Amino acid sequence: MVAPLYPSFDHLPLAVAVVDDDGIVQDVNACLAELLGRGADALRGQAIGQVLTRAAALLYHSYIFPLLKVAGQVQEVSIQLQGPHGQRIDALLNARRDLLDGQGVVHAVFMRLQERGRLEYQLLTAKRAADEAPGLLFQLRRDAQGQETFTYVTDAVRRLFEVAPSQVLAQADVLWRVVHPDDAATLMQALAASAQTQQPWRCEYRVRLAQGEAWREVHATPHREPDGAVVWNGYMADITDRHRMEASVQDKLAAERANQAKSAFLSRMSHELRTPLNGILGFTQLLQMQDAGNLRVDQRSKLGYIDTAGHSLLRLINEVLEISRIESGHMQVHIQGVRLDDVVRDCVMLIEPLAGQRGARIVCGGDQGLAVRADAHRLGQVLLNLLSNAVKYGPERGQITIMVRGLADERVELSVQDQGAGLNEAQQAQLFQPFNRLGAEQSQIEGVGLGLVITRGLVDLMGGQLTVRSQVGQGTCFVVNLAAMSSQAGREQDQGVDASATPASDRVMAQPVKQVLYVEDNAINALLMSSVFESLAGFALQLADRGDKVLAAVAEGPWPDVLLLDMHLPDTDGISLLHALREQPGWCGQPVVAVSADAMPEDVRRALEAGFDDYWTKPLDITRIETALHGLLAVAARSGGTMSV
Numbered sequence: 001m002v003a004p005l006y007p008s009f010d011h012l013p014l015a016v017a018v019v020d021d022d023g024i025v026q027d028v029n030a031c032l033a034e035l036l037g038r039g040a041d042a043l044r045g046q047a048i049g050q051v052l053t054r055a056a057a058l059l060y061h062s063y064i065f066p067l068l069k070v071a072g073q074v075q076e077v078s079i080q081l082q083g084p085h086g087q088r089i090d091a092l093l094n095a096r097r098d099l100l101d102g103q104g105v106v107h108a109v110f111m112r113l114q115e116r117g118r119l120e121y122q123l124l125t126a127k128r129a130a131d132e133a134p135g136l137l138f139q140l141r142r143d144a145q146g147q148e149t150f151t152y153v154t155d156a157v158r159r160l161f162e163v164a165p166s167q168v169l170a171q172a173d174v175l176w177r178v179v180h181p182d183d184a185a186t187l188m189q190a191l192a193a194s195a196q197t198q199q200p201w202r203c204e205y206r207v208r209l210a211q212g213e214a215w216r217e218v219h220a221t222p223h224r225e226p227d228g229a230v231v232w233n234g235y236m237a238d239i240t241d242r243h244r245m246e247a248s249v250q251d252k253l254a255a256e257r258a259n260q261a262k263s264a265f266l267s268r269m270s271h272e273l274r275t276p277l278n279g280i281l282g283f284t285q286l287l288q289m290q291d292a293g294n295l296r297v298d299q300r301s302k303l304g305y306i307d308t309a310g311h312s313l314l315r316l317i318n319e320v321l322e323i324s325r326i327e328s329g330h331m332q333v334h335i336q337g338v339r340l341d342d343v344v345r346d347c348v349m350l351i352e353p354l355a356g357q358r359g360a361r362i363v364c365g366g367d368q369g370l371a372v373r374a375d376a377h378r379l380g381q382v383l384l385n386l387l388s389n390a391v392k393y394g395p396e397r398g399q400i401t402i403m404v405r406g407l408a409d410e411r412v413e414l415s416v417q418d419q420g421a422g423l424n425e426a427q428q429a430q431l432f433q434p435f436n437r438l439g440a441e442q443s444q445i446e447g448v449g450l451g452l453v454i455t456r457g458l459v460d461l462m463g464g465q466l467t468v469r470s471q472v473g474q475g476t477c478f479v480v481n482l483a484a485m486s487s488q489a490g491r492e493q494d495q496g497v498d499a500s501a502t503p504a505s506d507r508v509m510a511q512p513v514k515q516v517l518y519v520e521d522n523a524i525n526a527l528l529m530s531s532v533f534e535s536l537a538g539f540a541l542q543l544a545d546r547g548d549k550v551l552a553a554v555a556e557g558p559w560p561d562v563l564l565l566d567m568h569l570p571d572t573d574g575i576s577l578l579h580a581l582r583e584q585p586g587w588c589g590q591p592v593v594a595v596s597a598d599a600m601p602e603d604v605r606r607a608l609e610a611g612f613d614d615y616w617t618k619p620l621d622i623t624r625i626e627t628a629l630h631g632l633l634a635v636a637a638r639s640g641g642t643m644s645v
Contacts, residue, residue, distance in 0.1 A: 093108060200221050362399075367405055394420045401416070464480055595620075
């Protein structure tokens with residue numbers, strides 16, 4: 001047995017033979033031995049004619065070997081191997097002649113034509129897959145002098161960079177010139193860093209194309225070659241859509257942060273304005289109620305001015321908060337079947353006193369018995385806003401027409417027509433802009449330009465549309481279009497305790513004096529509440545300005561019948577104080593009311609969910625405090641809804 005010269009040949013997937021200049025086989029690998037159907041030991045030391053067919057052996061000795069002696073190598077020469085049982089095997093020969101210890105040796109590699117076809121098919125399949133891939137596959141080489149050359153690019157370079165593959169292969173700068181000037185340095189710095197550290201080359205950058213600016217990213221893995229060159233194999237991809245989505249997400253987050261900041265500012269502004277308004281309006285009401293007989297006519301008029309101005313400011317605060325809630329998506333509506341006859345009747349009854357002051361006449365017409373899908377409370381607010389505008393901006397002794405009309409597409413129109421001056425096209429285009437009163441700010445008509453903005457927002461929330469029809473000199477008509485509903489549908493009525501069903505005097509006689517503890521750190525608001533309770537029969541008020549004082553007072557006993565807690569105290573907040581009170585031994589479910597200038601719906605919801613029985617928003621309507629207290633005592637430990645005080 002002849003020992004193999006090249007043991008490592010056995011691991012090669014191709015058939016290999018080593019032949020000396022005399023044509024004697026010195027070695028074969030396992031792949032060739034298997035192909036010929038003979039053992040490697042049997043082939044070693046045999047003439048090349050034992051490997052090749054007779055014709056192929058003749059070709060080898062007469063043509064191939066002489067050519068090897070002259071040229072040193074031959075490539076892809078068709079030849080036939082001698083297979084088992086005389087079988088002929090078509091193959092391609094690649095051979096090279098070397099000198100080994102001064103002796104000529106031929107290294108021959110045989111590839112079956114069948115195998116070549118398979119490999120060519122695999123290569124073709126791989127190339128097609130590379131060309132059809134969504135990204136650009138490439139190989140980039142940077143030599144030791146820093147010269148860059150693309151040695152391979154797929155056809156996707158046309159789509160991603162609008163250049164031909166041949167152009168990029170000829171000159172790498174053709175591709176670099178497409179990169180956005182502001183990103184070119186970053187891309188090249190990332191490439192240089194990858195070459196130095198042998199870490200992957202990754203970068204996102206912009207390109208300038210005929211259709212505009214786009215985003216690309218590169219991912220490539222480097223390896224260093226023996227001559228010092230660095231070669232990257234990787235891909236470049238279009239990430240424009242991803243950047244757009246990321247930008248959209250960032251814009252949305254920024255908008256949400258801006259909305260949150262705006263809501264926080266408006267909430268704080270509302271709190272800071274409502275606190276002094278509580279004192280202004282409260283003491284004004286007290287003077288009007290208690291000292292009206294002792295005031296001169298001009299003094300009573302001035303008190304009226306204070307009250308009117310204070311409530312105007314309060315309306316402005318409420319309208320700004322309402323717009324903020326609509327814009328931020330925090331406004332909630334309860335959609336149900338609402339009978340328009342009921343809404344129109346209620347709103348006309350509420351607006352008639354204002355209309356009577358200007359001698360305006362309200363006329364109702366159209367279809368009766370229609371119902372729409374809406375929020376009953378918000379729809380009433382919409383109609384009241386439109387009627388209020390019609391009264392304010394219409395002529396004295398004019399007519400306001402309310403029309404209800406069923407449409408063929410299961411919709412219903414509710415319109416309000418006035419006989420005012422009308423609006424031109426420019427005014428109509430600006431009609432729903434916040435704080436834009438279209439020049440009416442120069443008149444004596446009250447308003448700040450928010451009513452119609454709120455009205456449109458409410459209609460949108462109810463799935464409707466608010467439109468306007470107007471011509472100069474012919475008045476203005478606002479039209480609310482809503483989805484129709486069965487005429488049998490009606491508003492759901494909230495069921496609750498009617499605290500005013502029994503006269504206050506009867507209730508006072510039926511029960512002893514009730515103790516009310518009011519926790520308030522604002523001296524003016526505490527003084528106001530004390531003044532209010534001076535005129536309330538059957539109630540006695542205690543004051544505290546800190547949470548720890550309240551806990552000390554209830555620990556000594558007795559417990560008050562009702563607790564009124566301000567939500568912002570020097571040493572605690574209202575919710576924390578409520579929790580602390582509930583842990584006291586004497587707690588037995590006394591009614592507890594949150595009293596606060598925080599008027600945002602989430603503030604009210606948070607307090608009620610924490611266990612408060614009611615929520616009174618400053619400025620308080622002091623005329624309703626007694627009724628609210630009796631209502632709380634009537635339901636005792638039951639959880640009640642929010643009362644407007």
